[in-house]
Amino acid sequence: MVNSLLASVIDPTSCYLDCLIVPKPFYHRIGFTRAFDERLEPLQRMNCPNGYRIQPLKTLTTTVNFPSTLTPPATIDNDKNTLNATAVTSITYVQGRPTEVVLGGVKMGNKFPPSRLQAASCLSRARMGLDFLKIVPQYYRPQLFPSTSGPCTYATLKDTVGRETRVVKTAIKEALGGWVDNDGDDFELH
Numbered sequence: 001m002v003n004s005l006l007a008s009v010i011d012p013t014s015c016y017l018d019c020l021i022v023p024k025p026f027y028h029r030i031g032f033t034r035a036f037d038e039r040l041e042p043l044q045r046m047n048c049p050n051g052y053r054i055q056p057l058k059t060l061t062t063t064v065n066f067p068s069t070l071t072p073p074a075t076i077d078n079d080k081n082t083l084n085a086t087a088v089t090s091i092t093y094v095q096g097r098p099t100e101v102v103l104g105g106v107k108m109g110n111k112f113p114p115s116r117l118q119a120a121s122c123l124s125r126a127r128m129g130l131d132f133l134k135i136v137p138q139y140y141r142p143q144l145f146p147s148t149s150g151p152c153t154y155a156t157l158k159d160t161v162g163r164e165t166r167v168v169k170t171a172i173k174e175a176l177g178g179w180v181d182n183d184g185d186d187f188e189l190h
Contacts, residue, residue, distance in 0.1 A: 004162025005132040008140075012051040019058040027061045042175045049164040094122050117189065129154040129189045132161075155185035 002015045022032075036057045043054045092100040100121050101108040107121035120127040133152065143160045173179040 002165075003128070004158055004165035005128055007051070007165050008161045009132075009135065013053070016053070016055045017057055018055075019060050021060050021062055023066060024061040024063050027059065032059045039176055040172075043171060046171050049167050052164070052168050092121065092123060097122050125154055125185070126187060126189075129157050132157065133189055136161075151188045153186050153188055157189065158185060 002010060002012055006015075020036075036059065040054065040056075046054060048054065090102045092102055100123075102121055102123070107119075107124070117126045117130045120130075122128075122131075140160055
């Protein structure tokens with residue numbers, strides 16, 4: 001599912017993954033079936049807002065060897081008989097922008113909230129909100145920038161633009177349970 005900002009300028013029906021490709025050593029059929037099929041089963045009966053749908057994700061495996069620098073270290077939890085692997089580092093390339101290295105969700109060399117939003121990762125909430133304000137559809141402007149209020153915050157932007165997305169996200173959170181919301185959406189977008 002695309003985030004609420006993108007869903008207002010990109011047709012959400014065109015943004016669904018058909019499959020997920022996983023290196024064979026990291027694939028655990030029971031775990032993937034539970035995560036992508038069983039836990040989302042209650043959503044199959046949901047009446048989704050326009051442009052949204054529940055689409056099962058097919059998991060494919062590959063025997064292609066990934067470079068060790070891109071493969072997270074795997075650990076085995078003997079108590080649960082499970083394999084744990086999490087990639088905390090990623091390299092992000094967006095055409096027209098500098099390549100970024102993200103470590104644990106934070107662009108290398110930055111902290112959240114950044115002192116300058118322009119320095120934040122292009123994948124961060126702060127940067128997406130700032131970039132969205134440059135292209136915000138005209139019919140949202142009176143709600144985002146009423147003459148009596150101060151500057152627009154990310155929380156205001158998300159609340160105004162993301163009503164349909166919120167319906168879907170709420171249903172998914174209820175189906176999955178234990179979802180932790182992001183804090184700190186009240187930062188100003190300059």
